[in-house]
Amino acid sequence: MTVQQTPLRAPGVVRWPVKEALRRKLLGALDASFLFKPTASSDGGGGSAIPDSVVSRPADNSQSGSSTADYGVVISSSEEWPEIGAEISSNTPSSVQNAKLRRISDGVILEEKDISSLAPGDTFRFTNLSENIQPNTDYHVSIQDPDSAQIGEYDSPSFPYTSSDGVLEITSSGYWDGASVVYQDAVDAISRVGDIGSA
Structure with missing residues (x-):
């Protein structure tokens, strides 16, 4: 008796259906992992972008008397800053420390920097603030020489001085007396404030 042999067939490839919505969701999650995330180089490490604002005042035309006090400008901003820079005015001597x-x-110092290597017209930057500069809050940006120094100033101010984008203002100027700012009819020591300078 002859037995009819039925040839074996290779099993077909099993294709599991994947719904289009699920496929898109998976691909979307993968793509999202490559999106830009802020880093310290882009936002100062504080989670907030640095506003692209600079406020300046007229150049020095005088000097104050010698003093060991912290002389500078009062600033206010409508935006938060994780770091900020400033420029030493032209008539302020290089002896400032x-x-x-x-x-x-409340007089809290958010950061103090050594600027003894800098000269008039140089810029510096506060990059290690104990907390971010907050909107609509007054801050004193100052420089000081413990051995006493004359401070450059512009003696006919017209406050406030405002950045071109309206974000940052120099609202007044003066020196810190240990408890508050003693306001002067001049603008002292600092000629520009904002997104300038380096660490």
């Missing part, structure tokens, strides 16, 4: 950023309401 320190720069400070202080919140005026």
